[in-house]
Amino acid sequence: MLSNKVRVALRILIVITLIFGFAVAGVYVGYNYVISQDKRFNTLKTGIQDGNIDIKADTPGAVMVVIKSGESTSDIADKLYDEGLITNKTLFSIISKLNGFDGAYVAGTHYLLKGLSYDELMFFLTLEPDAVKVTIPEGSTYYEIKKILHESGMNFDDEEFDKCMNSPNLFVDYEFVSQIEIKEGRDFILSGYLYPDTYYFDVNASPETIIRRFLNNMQNKLYDEYYARAKKLGMSMDEVITMASIIQMETGKPADMMLVSAVFHNRLKSKDESLHYLGSSATINYLVEVRGGKTSLLHTDDELDINSPYNTYTNKGLPPGPICMPGSDAISAALYPEPNCNYIFFCATGIDGGTAFATTLKEHQKNVNKYKDNWAKVDEPESDETEPTESTGLVIVDD
Numbered sequence: 001m002l003s004n005k006v007r008v009a010l011r012i013l014i015v016i017t018l019i020f021g022f023a024v025a026g027v028y029v030g031y032n033y034v035i036s037q038d039k040r041f042n043t044l045k046t047g048i049q050d051g052n053i054d055i056k057a058d059t060p061g062a063v064m065v066v067i068k069s070g071e072s073t074s075d076i077a078d079k080l081y082d083e084g085l086i087t088n089k090t091l092f093s094i095i096s097k098l099n100g101f102d103g104a105y106v107a108g109t110h111y112l113l114k115g116l117s118y119d120e121l122m123f124f125l126t127l128e129p130d131a132v133k134v135t136i137p138e139g140s141t142y143y144e145i146k147k148i149l150h151e152s153g154m155n156f157d158d159e160e161f162d163k164c165m166n167s168p169n170l171f172v173d174y175e176f177v178s179q180i181e182i183k184e185g186r187d188f189i190l191s192g193y194l195y196p197d198t199y200y201f202d203v204n205a206s207p208e209t210i211i212r213r214f215l216n217n218m219q220n221k222l223y224d225e226y227y228a229r230a231k232k233l234g235m236s237m238d239e240v241i242t243m244a245s246i247i248q249m250e251t252g253k254p255a256d257m258m259l260v261s262a263v264f265h266n267r268l269k270s271k272d273e274s275l276h277y278l279g280s281s282a283t284i285n286y287l288v289e290v291r292g293g294k295t296s297l298l299h300t301d302d303e304l305d306i307n308s309p310y311n312t313y314t315n316k317g318l319p320p321g322p323i324c325m326p327g328s329d330a331i332s333a334a335l336y337p338e339p340n341c342n343y344i345f346f347c348a349t350g351i352d353g354g355t356a357f358a359t360t361l362k363e364h365q366k367n368v369n370k371y372k373d374n375w376a377k378v379d380e381p382e383s384d385e386t387e388p389t390e391s392t393g394l395v396i397v398d399d
Contacts, residue, residue: 055111057130057153057203062111066204067125069107073097076105076125085112085121092118101126108202131200138196138327139248141289142188145325149210153203161207165190170208174215176222180238183320185309187290192241192322193218221328229335233265238321240334245322246312248330249282250346256355257333262341263357268317275344276316283312286323297348297375350374 055062063083067076073096077089086092096102101122108129112121132152136145142165146158164170165188171177182189194214201210222237230240243264250260267275285295287306304311310319326334343357345364349371356371358364 055113055124057111059111059113061113063114065110065112065125067105067107067110067129071105071107073102073105080112080121083112085114085116086118092121095119096122109204129202131202133198133200135198136194136196136325138330139252139324140194140196141286141324142191142194143290145194149201152201154201154210155204156207156210161210162188164207164211171211171215174219175227176218176237176241177215179236181236183309186321187310189321190215192238192245192325194325195221196325196327221331226331226335233335239318241326241331242318242322244326244330244334245324246278246280246282246318247333248326249285249324250280251355252353253355254329254333257330258336258338259341259343259357260346260355261333261337262339263343263346265337266342266344270344273316277314278312278318280312281348283310283319283323286310297350297378298372347371348375350378 057064063085065076065079065083065085067079073093074089077086077092077096080086080092081089095118099119099122105122105125106127106129108131110125110127110129112124116124132154134149134152134154136148140148146161149156168177168180168182168189171190176193177190180189190211194211195218197217199213199217201213205213226240227237230237233240235243243261246264247257247260251257264278264280267278270276281297281299284299284303284306287308287310288299288303289295291306293303304313307314309315310323312319342359345358345361345367346355347364347367348354349356351371351374356367358367
């Protein structure tokens with residue numbers, strides 16, 4: 001008979017053998033699982049790249065799942081379960097951990113299909129979320145931008161967006177926002193800073209997230225030298241952007257922008273305080289458009305008399321804030337006006353977006369008389385009673 005010591009040793013050996021066997025089997029199974037997983041995921045990747053696998057909002061049976069920043073695997077499992085995409089939340093969490101997906105799920109809007117395996121669901125949730133391409137033209141107003149975003153398919157709440165636009169305290173980490181001086185009558189505090197460009201947005205992005213994308217781009221466009229230049233001009237960056245927004249709406253030609261800028265700078269620096277009324281048609285068009293009217297080169301007396309701090313015919317200096325989103329050319333022009341330029345007036349030619357400049361009121365009146373018929377053609381149909389006005393200046397020239 002075997003001694004007790006031998007029996008104990010045999011038992012230990014058997015246990016060790018079994019443990020080793022299970023370990024080897026586990027490694028083997030795990031290895032094969034990883035290999036098969038890689039094959040499955042590579043197949044998915046290939047299918048996505050080839051366009052054979054593409055789940056979009058309009059895919060039949062597509063289920064929208066929105067992952068918010070900071071949500072845990074358990075939170076995501078709850079959403080998948082509620083949408084009928086999985087039947088066991090605990091199993092999903094376990095497989096997620098085994099697959100190494102915990103913390104890898106990407107916040108945003110995803111579209112999934114019922115019937116996908118847990119592995120496939122996890123894989124799709126680690127891909128970039130569904131996004132829409134949005135192009136914001138230079139000179140867009142805040143109202144136009146909201147319309148463009150909605151038309152692209154974005155689902156934000158307008159009131160929440162408006163509230164964020166008037167909450168600069170949310171964005172004081174941007175130097176140009178922290179420097180904004182909030183003047184009485186300003187429409188939207190962050191208007192002017194939603195930099196015009198092409199973006200890709202998640203369709204369910206929050207207003208704050210959307211605005212931050214715009215501000216990040218603006219931050220990259222405002223170089224350090226711009227702040228130094230603004231200081232040299234005796235202007236805040238907000239005043240620069242405000243002037244740039246007017247320049248942007250007065251002309252689309254970069255060369256003319258520098259001349260328009262020179263006119264505004266010359267008028268604001270003039271000892272003749274009557275010239276401090278910039279008389280910009282662009283600000284009148286802004287007010288007309290905000291009130292639901294149509295922009296034009298000709299303005300009625302009622303339009304010129306609109307009671308608003310944005311009316312540069314009745315208020316000296318710059319308006320309380322930007323009237324649109326200026327592009328890089330307009331911003332540069334506001335900071336670097338045409339040097340050695342003595343122009344005090346300008347008006348639109350009504351031909352190919354051209355601009356005529358003048359150093360005296362007499363020259364300006366000649367330009368107005370020369371081009372005012374073109375303005376009427378551009379604005380057609382217009383009332384015969386409408387009186388023309390130059391793009392900038394104090395005098396409305398009668399027929």
